[in-house]
Amino acid sequence: MSDRKSTPPPGRPTMKDVATRAGVGLSTVSRVVSGKGGVTRDKVRAVERAIRDLGYSRNEFAHTLRTGSARTIGVVVTRISDPFYSVFVGAIEKRAQERDLLVLVASAGDDARENERVLRRMLGRRLDGLIVISHEEADLSFLQTERDAGTPIVFADRPPHGLKADLVVVDNRRGAADAVEHLAAAGHTRIACIAHVAGQFTSEERQRGFAEGMRAASLPTPPELTVVVEDEVDVCVEALREMFSLPEPPTALFTTNSRTTKAVLKASRLLGLQPALVGFDDFELADLLSPAITTIAQDPWAIGEAAADLLFERIAGLIGPERRIVLGTRIIERGSGEIAPRSSGL
Amino acid sequence: MSDRKSTPPPGRPTMKDVATRAGVGLSTVSRVVSGKGGVTRDKVRAVERAIRDLGYSRNEFAHTLRTGSARTIGVVVTRISDPFYSVFVGAIEKRAQERDLLVLVASAGDDARENERVLRRMLGRRLDGLIVISHEEADLSFLQTERDAGTPIVFADRPPHGLKADLVVVDNRRGAADAVEHLAAAGHTRIACIAHVAGQFTSEERQRGFAEGMRAASLPTPPELTVVVEDEVDVCVEALREMFSLPEPPTALFTTNSRTTKAVLKASRLLGLQPALVGFDDFELADLLSPAITTIAQDPWAIGEAAADLLFERIAGLIGPERRIVLGTRIIERGSGEIAPRSSGL
DNA sequence: TTGTAAGCGTTATCAT
């Protein structure tokens, strides 16, 4: 096919190839490529020509191996396909782009071991920094070494286990308490908490906030009115059926995250119930449902921005004790919290 | 604190450090780390111990520089925060993880130049492959060089400009025609098409499919019943107001993507209209609205999987002409398409 | 089974 004689070396052209072609030394090419001065115009032009002719582009791996920085940050989330995380990542990418940093995203899934594998894999890349939404059960103490080695790590949404570190969270307790306050103000006294599977930091904080809100409103929190569910509809149907068969059923519900809110809404629909409802986490179309759903909104974009900004400060050399940034939540009143508290059994 | 006899070298530990500490040779460490066999249990244990003690993790750059493959693929989308794209990326990540590949994700935004910048940046990384949802207006012919150099590139959702390449799309025409057929079967004769901003491949294909469907049903497509909008609510309010002021207003609407569907729904609500409606793209909670919205569903997860699988085949060495994989769509009937065609003006 | 040594493509140091 192709005769050996004039065939360019196989694979991608390297600086050496460029140097040969341009008839200059290797280091001259390096200087041109890195944009350092101290090269005559003639040679610069010759090198640039050779680069174009050969379609050369710098090997970032050799470059990074030599220089030590990859101009890349890593982001690890549990599921990139979840809107919350994808918006969060979007904000980080935006910020990173402004600084000409690349973002390496990986979702770690629900498995703690997989989580560690992904993180270790990331670490091998000598990232300039790392933003992590950590797995709940994973012990992240192995990251300590990395931090000691100088890679800043910022956690978001929930604190890591086994490690003290920078953290960006929202005020889950306060948000949940706001929800209760809103329902209580509408006259509700039997308010139930439908929480997402236990063990999760956010869920527990929100349950705690719920309890605090109830106490602040001088309302009782009987154990049968707090239930922990998974976000499958049938599970919620069962939970609601049981709850609304009580002698004194609830008249209002508080749900601890949007997946649960949606599942509970579908379950309510199936059971023909329409309790008052306030859900933690805003979600798209909450305003188009009837009734429109009142939510406690957190802002994943803002969380991402805050995490990115904090990380960049650390990368820039900010030292000092770990920081904890707490972002507020905001209640979006749409009506579902103001349904009159009439006793509603099955 | 801990006075080590042999000073731990500054910076990150390398294989050499591990080798020294474990009292073995460098290549033995390499073998253990790469999981190759042929090392005695004793030494394996010693090495693993040293790795833990030192908190060692392999330098991927050196590794890649040596082996030539980064075991990394790149994915470029327009906005990672859009649910469609994030699910798409999620599927690719899943598939990649099964093959122990890392995924570098970047969103290119709406700007054509930024799009090129991001792509070029990616290319410098010697990726094993690239999956791209290309910008509509960007000329991607510069990618040709890279493909010639052996980096497989698969496009998804829409074809690239200035380049022939592997492509995964859905059958937009057929899907749109299905929507029309459904509405026609419910007795509608005045069906309008609300299309998302022009110039977009998918939007145009769906408009074409709409027209084909209308023709197949022997229905007229007067120009005043096809309108191109942006997905802001107020724009849609204006468009609908005008359309429903016609002497013969439509009784049913077809929208070309979910963002438009949602905007049109909100606009309809504001105007007190309730036309029959079928929207391209399924969306969460479409079933909880009243009436529940009938949609033409495409499956971003499946698109991601198909793109990933095709890319992996190419990486594995599959040669041959560019492929075009067309995935079907599926109508999800929920009622909004069957609203009786009564004349509904403002 | 294990260690030694030669690169991978780049940048940095040092002569020239």
Add this chain to the structure above:
DNA sequence: ATGATAACGCTTACAA
């Protein structure tokens, strides 16, 4: 201003 040359940390023949 320019060019040889030695690392960077790793893999992989090849030797032992």
